[in-house]
Amino acid sequence: MKEIIIATKNPGKAEEFKTFFAKFNIKAVSLLDLSQSIQDIEETGVTFEENAALKAEQIAKLLNTPVLADDSGLTIDALDGRPGIFSARYAGEPKDDKANIEKVLAELKNAKVTDRTARFVCVLAVATPDANTIFKKGYCEGRISVTSKGSNGFGYDPIFIPKNYTRTMAELSSDEKNSISHRSNAIKQLEDWLENL
Ligand SMILES: O=c1[nH]c(=O)c2ncn([C@@H]3O[C@H](COP(=O)(O)OP(=O)(O)OP(=O)(O)O)[C@@H](O)[C@H]3O)c2[nH]1
Numbered sequence: 501m502k503e504i505i506i507a508t509k510n511p512g513k514a515e516e517f518k519t520f521f522a523k524f525n526i527k528a529v530s531l532l533d534l535s536q537s538i539q540d541i542e543e544t545g546v547t548f549e550e551n552a553a554l555k556a557e558q559i560a561k562l563l564n565t566p567v568l569a570d571d572s573g574l575t576i577d578a579l580d581g582r583p584g585i586f587s588a589r590y591a592g593e594p595k596d597d598k599a600n601i602e603k604v605l606a607e608l609k610n611a612k613v614t615d616r617t618a619r620f621v622c623v624l625a626v627a628t629p630d631a632n633t634i635f636k637k638g639y640c641e642g643r644i645s646v647t648s649k650g651s652n653g654f655g656y657d658p659i660f661i662p663k664n665y666t667r668t669m670a671e672l673s674s675d676e677k678n679s680i681s682h683r684s685n686a687i688k689q690l691e692d693w694l695e696n697l
């Protein structure tokens with residue numbers, strides 16, 4: 501079976517990539533699966549693209565093999581696009597999904613339903629030792645709920661209600677999330693590349 505390294509240490513993302521890529525008969529191997537320990541890549545970029553490229557290119561160089569990285573996050577209109585590229589550590593170090601959710605809900609305490617529009621963004625970067633890095637970007641539109649609900653998924657899923665839905669992303673099954681998510685919308689654009697891997 502063909503394999504691709506996914507430059508992530510986020511178990512939620514890793515699981516989603518495994519599910520998506522199994523459909524292409526490709527085994528997604530995350531940094532959590534490798535026996536060698538891989539240093540954390542500093543995400544010093546100011547865009548999702550820059551951070552995705554930093555992760556993909558540094559790990560591709562280290563392992564001398566094609567590497568896919570995902571830089572993603574939540575942008576909330578009423579917060580001028582925050583948490584954006586800082587989504588993972590919005591409430592500070594160490595990364596804490598629950599604290600991040602509490603911070604967002606507190607910041608939106610007085611926002612009406614119509615002012616809670618938001619979207620998930622996912623930028624994929626594929627770095628190969630001998631070619632230019634390629635990028636794909638996917639979105640999932642929705643709004644931020646008033647309370648946290650559901651236990652599936654990860655990150656901000658318990659407070660994100662996708663457009664045309666009444667449940668949060670964390671109340672959807674993984675198949676439902678994977679059919680509409682920012683990550684799946686980005687991966688769909690990689691299909692040709694995946695077929696030729
Ligand atoms: O509810 C969510 N459902 C999602 O589908 C999703 N995708 C991204 N996010 C948020 O955005 C951060 C990414 O930051 P990020 O791209 O730097 O990844 P990360 O630091 O978690 O892992 P790594 O891939 O860098 O190792 C994550 O931690 C989450 O807070 C999501 N939240």
Ligand SMILES: [Mg+2]
Nearest residue numbers: 510543571588
């Ligand atoms: Mg990160």
